[in-house]
Amino acid sequence: MGDLLIRNISEAMKRDIAEAAQRSGNSLSDEAKELLREALHRKTGAKPETATVYNAIRAAFVSENAVDDEFAAMMDEIEVARKKDFGRPFEDFE
Structure with a gap:
């Protein structure tokens, strides 16, 4: 990007x-x-x-009027985990 x-x-x-x-x-x-x-x-x-997982999760929280600091913190945690996994080789599923 x-x-x-x-x-x-x-x-x-x-x-x-x-x-x-x-x-x-x-x-x-x-x-x-x-x-x-x-x-x-x-x-x-x-x-x-196309919809992203982030947007889908966010839409679910918006529909419940639950977009606040707790939501932001949770999405930050998800983003940290996603970045940690980025570039990691796929596991062998054989």
Whole structure:
């Protein structure tokens, strides 16, 4: 994956994104990516990306109004475990 640096964002816009991230339980970066993804889909008419496990779990918590600090901590733990397993060779199932 690549990085993208966006310069000269107004403090008001950054604050709005941060507040949206707080409400949805996302990091500032994840919220900005989601906003960019949604805007791109609207502009191009592209179909949304396929669902990820993270999005499925998050949707389940959102539907129960349970997106809060506990949810964020749990998702951080899942992400740490996922990164630890990343690149690990597959086990031989024979």
